[in-house]
Amino acid sequence: MTSNWRHLPPAARAIAVASAEAVEAARARDEAAYADAVERLGGLDPEQTGRVLGAVVRTLLEQRHPDGLDGDDIRAALEHAVRSAGQWRDVDPQVMVVLLVGALGIHETDEDAPVPPRALAAHAPLLIEDLLGNRGFAELLTRAFAEIERAEIND
Template sequence: MSTPPRTTDPVALTRALTRAVAALGADDPEGFEAASVALAAMDAGQVRTVLGRVLRGALEELHPDGLDADDLRAVVQRCTRSAPAWFPALDPQLLVVALVGALGEHPEEGEAPRAPHEAVLRHGLLLAADVVPRTGRPLRAHLDAALAEVRRAETVEMP
């Protein structure tokens, strides 16, 4: 008998993402740890999809004419410089993996370091804490838009 896929409650996902990003902004390592552990326990695909859509939406708002390599490099450099000193195992390569994944691209085998879901997730949260406030819209607005897009995509029938 196969195990049914895990689903994540959108309210719990929204709360955990909000807590994680707020903890980064408040320099709260304990709050970040608790929220990121809660997120890591949720369905990885769903968490990646929503966080990726949040990041992609924010980046598209900030760069309406499109992103280029210099824009992406600047995001990674800014996140690396602004990361809290307590951020566990900050790795600029994992910032790139999280950023490129949010844009829907996935590196070929061997092009990027293999890392556990939780490590990439934490780096994605760091990106969200840096990028989303620059849009001038609250994280909740980005989360609502991402969840609406996920719901819309789930209702579209495949041919």
């Protein structure tokens, strides 16, 4: 898995490796491996990690709904992800909401209590795993990094 990301700078590589391991552990329902990967993911820069995982979630939502999303689509995605993540302890539907709306560019207001980065790191791979279905994660992660790079170049 690490060899796929050697071309990335160290910070991006760490996000890629921890994310891929967390998604694979979620897919395998391996709680010990998931906890380990989430611990590493949660210890990385939350802004960078959020941009990468948010780009993956956004891409998955766009692929599922090429004609656009509405509130019912988001609610259905949320309900399915929460049900799918049911085996995992401490799954918080509100954190899943923050991940979904954040990936779509809708951000919480100043009045909302921010979600701790470790909670986001613990929930994002579960949401991604649910949205992935049987598709591979590596290709989407590569697309996310390319999208972020393009945005930085154009800024």
